[in-house]
Amino acid sequence: MHTSTTLRLTGAALCGALFLSGCANQLPQRSEHEERVERKLLDHQLQIDVGEPKVLELPQRRVRVQEQKSFEVTAFEVTRRYDRYTPYQPWRELYEVPLGAVAVVAGIGANVLNVMMLGSLPDTATRDWISYGIAGLNPFMNVESNGRAEQNLAHIEERQQDSRLEYSSLPWAERPVLVKAGEHSFELLTDRSGVLRLNLLDNPFTEQQIGRLGLLLLSVEDDRDDTRAEASLLVSQTLRGKLREAHDLIFDDLEDDDVAQWVHRVKRLSDLGLEEEASELEQSLIELTRNDPELQEAFLKALLKDAGRLAADPVVN
Template sequence: MSNQRVKGSRGKPRGLALGSAALCGSLLISGCANHMSQRSEHEERVERKLLDHSLQIDIGEPKVLELPQRRVRINEQKNFEVTEFEVTRHYDRYTPYQPWREVYEIPLGLVAIVGGVGANIVNVFAFGTLPDSVTRDWVAYGFAGVNPFMNVQSNGRAQQNLAGIDEQQKDKRLEYTSLPWSDRPVQVMAGRQTHELSTDRNGVLRLNLLDSPFAEQNLLNVGTLKIKVSDEDANVHADASLAVSRSLRGKLVEAHSLIFDDLEGDEVGQWVHRVKRLSELGLEEEASELEQSLIELTRNDPELQKEFLKALAKDAGRIAADPL
């Protein structure tokens, strides 16, 4: 038992000595960071909080479709709460310690101390006219240089740590945006059939009941077109209904035959009849389009084109635009 106590008493001083040596060694290796003046960065930050997101379908006027063509405008609307902040980030700056630099910093520090002391003596006789960069900075540089556990300040080697962030609210307002539903899909339900269409770059859906895909469908018993748009990612939906008048539905079958039946097999008189009949049905836009199509069809036959234009003016009372 006594032997064990003796061994234990000898081990404590030895362990203490080893610990002290390790501590001194670590101080020599790591040294002390030379802390520098704090640096700040300023920036502005904007937070946008979405309050409301909706889609709007404008079916236009009148609410009942009397003509086969209609432009439906679709917009995406958002309401935001916009908050502006001024953000200031504060950084603690320091020069990390590197022991090998003491080889030249210590002699330079001695020189700087001597020069700084001399500059302060001269400054007394110069009534304090010497700049602080000479009187104070030289002395500070010198003492940092002769300290074996500290390097002098160096902006080139400086490192920094974030010390804190200050935020100050500058402004808070509501912001409204309304943008076209550009090049996006639209579902149009006509009776039991659903057609996949799309808007143009201006967010306009161009409906034409005499064009595909409606031309292939019997719309006689379809009294309402249901228009639906949705953004699944944002879980936003909108729908609207556009009534189709009974008179228009009755005209569509005849108008379809007048426009799409074979033209090349008809005589000039039948061409004129088609254009005239479309105009009588109140489908003036379709009549003008068919008229221009027939002018293009006869472009390589000037005599036939001249005959058509003459008959058009005489029998239908229409003066077509001069062909190019």
């Protein structure tokens, strides 16, 4: 009795193993090839170019900030190999078994005919029909089907092709620059070209601060890897003496003054050596008088007569 039970269990195990192994109809492996590029950061630097000279004699300065990186670039050829199989679906046996019987008969007939025709028939008629038929007759296996095939990743192969160094230099575009002036710190933004337009007569510098500005400390930092750069600009004593007067000439109320006082403001800024500020104030006054052609004409004539400056409305020209 014990021996009989053991034989039954062994037979059931063998049948189960055959069933499990026969369910999936294995298909040829499939391979995918691609190239993968790996970039390894070797060096990261930030550079602040404050221009020349290092001592400010004018209130405006263009400061350029660059970000430089070097990489080790390695290219790999990657091959992925997949095991493919046709998953077993029992209901398909309803039509695969009869079709398999037909295919086996047809395959046998094709092989007999192939002998008579001295092997001139293709393998699809002799071997493939019989293979299809046997798979169809097997109740534990579906025939091969590329249309519903599934796959599993078998293994990955990587082969290094080459390795090279790459360098990049990009502007610190629209990124913050910390400017420290005495006890005060300001966060200013660069433009798309990585240029910070520093103007001591503009925000965020106030009238109370500009006369005491002696040293500007500029710093940038990348929070991703704590890369930092610093630079400094000295403000000359001569410029510090001009800033307070220039601030009043530019920002005191213009509408309460007459044409002679407008001309005096422009001429005084020019005499201080602040030609860019003089031109900006000149254009602001032209814009202010746009809706009063007579007042604008009087200002332009007085500007030419008393300050020797020839100006015109840029919109008209």
